[in-house]
Amino acid sequence: MLKRFLSSTASRRVANVLDEKIYQVTTYARPDDLCITRGQNAKLYDDLNGKEYIDFTAGIAVTALGHSNPKVAEILYKQANKLVHSSNLYYNKECLDLSANLIKKTKQLGGQFDASKVFLCNSGTEANEAALKFAKKHGITINPKKQGIIAFQNSFHGRTMGALSVTSNPKYRTPFGDLIPNVSFLNVNDELTKLKDYISSNKNELAGLIVEPIQGEGGIFPIPSEKLTGLTQICKDNDVIVIYDEIQCGLGRTGKFWAHAHLPKEAHPDIFTSAKALGNGFPIAATVVNEKVNNALKVGDHGTTYGGNPLGSAVGNYVLDVIGDEKFLKQVEAKGKILEAGLRELQKKFPEQIKDIRGQGLIIGAEFAEPPTEVIKKARDLGLLVITAGKSTARFVPALTIEDETIHEGLKIFEKAVESVYK
Ligand SMILES: Cc1ncc(COP(=O)(O)O)c(C=O)c1O
Structure with a gap:
């Protein structure tokens, strides 16, 4: 009974938030099923919809030191x-x-x-x-x-x-x-x-x-x-x-x-x-x-x-x-290598679909043969946020403080998304 009451309250809250989107100027195309409520380093949370995301966008290369950095x-x-x-x-x-x-x-x-x-x-x-x-x-x-x-x-x-x-x-x-x-x-x-x-x-x-x-x-x-x-x-x-x-x-x-x-x-x-x-x-x-x-x-x-x-x-x-700080910068380089290596492995599995991997450190693009809209949508459904760049590139610009295991987790989700669109 209490559970049913709580979940109906949550869905009312979601509905109310989405009702308010009518007050936004028509300049952005944003998904209707996502409303960010909080963040923690390289993760974002949508508490209204009860979802957690790995964030490979860092607010478009902004939150370099992670979301809600305590300092x-x-x-x-x-x-x-x-x-x-x-x-x-x-x-x-x-x-x-x-x-x-x-x-x-x-x-x-x-x-x-x-x-x-x-x-x-x-x-x-x-x-x-x-x-x-x-x-x-x-x-x-x-x-x-x-x-x-x-x-x-x-x-x-x-x-x-x-x-x-x-x-x-x-x-x-x-x-x-x-x-x-x-x-x-x-x-x-x-x-x-x-x-x-x-x-x-x-x-x-x-x-x-x-x-x-x-x-x-x-x-x-x-x-x-x-x-x-x-x-x-x-x-x-x-x-x-x-x-x-x-x-x-x-x-x-x-x-x-x-x-x-x-x-x-x-x-x-x-x-x-x-x-x-x-x-x-x-x-x-x-x-x-x-x-x-x-x-x-x-x-x-x-x-x-x-x-x-x-x-x-x-x-x-x-x-x-x-x-x-040189030590911090070295870590970024190392994290970039993990991300790039993961994307190159994926490219080997999907050579027809992924045409190129480019970038340096933690700014990396995976160029697809066609706009990766469906892949990005699927990744989001699976709990990973990625953005596009140019006509057909998926862009990876996570927090510079992202944990190595979060990079691996995010790469796994991205692979699943590519698989589900192209297999
Ligand atoms: C290279 C570059 N220059 C300028 C801008 C504009 O910055 P802002 O959106 O803060 O005005 C951006 C934003 O994406 C950018 O990537």
Whole structure:
């Protein structure tokens, strides 16, 4: 009797929650049978439907230190009791610490060798807006026509108008009419000489180049080191600012502090952007620049009310301390190997269906011969959350703190899902 009463209460609660979905703008396609109520490291729970999931998405590469990380919770609680917000009218200690920490750790751990100054904001797209504005300002300072931006096919840099203008996917762009002008999309797979020719012959109209060292949303495409080195060199020779978007692939995800820390110094950017993992789920982002870029800026050129607020900055500082540790980064590399090896084994069993496995560390894509929609749906039914990337790639970006056995468990579920769709 009591059991029947409890289960009818639970189903009433589910129904009530789903009733409320009518108040959501029509921008997302979300499953109707899932409503997340809590998380624990690499697991998510839907208590309304009584389900547990292994989470290979980490909120799209955000909760790098796991869901409900107790130390993050403690920092948020303590900081919220001290100071949440004071605006950029005044310095606050946490913002200063985070900026200093970002520059110091970046240099110590093989990232941008001339990183010098930080602009803090609240989301990935905003960090890229700042980067684009800074590059344009630098170009215009040299010559008023030096405003153009190079981006690449398959890129994703965000949804605000500037970031969208350098995002290649027509599905995201075309509904919104005119975007910012003077953006050219090149194909990163073209011969380096062709790309270099384009840059040198248009140098007087080019302010910057923006690229993800590993294209994330576009389908997990790591850009070869020689390509990035060659592009950076030609840009530097022609006063074109190089921006690396490390929003998805940065902060330990590849097994190094930044994805560009795998590259030689000659391939280091003038600006790089970070968000997602920086707040482990609390919205905070950063645009890191060298002196050359900073010299083009003056007071009033850019700003944001919330950027560098003490709450987000306190969390960001903790995240940097944990991820910016060689031992931690080695563990990410090892976990990445387990995941990659498991996916390669699966590819051997399904060579017709799984065409490629790519990525580095804990950002891995399994490209299918067709969109893996059914596989992902089946995996979800079986208790595993995975997302897509590009047209036909399943993307694996779990928490960097995922337990080895959870990776194995998740791989087993994924295999079952592939089997049930293709056998
Ligand atoms: C590489 C990259 N840049 C920018 C963004 C935009 O970040 P946000 O959604 O925080 O605006 C994303 C988000 O997925 C991303 O993956």
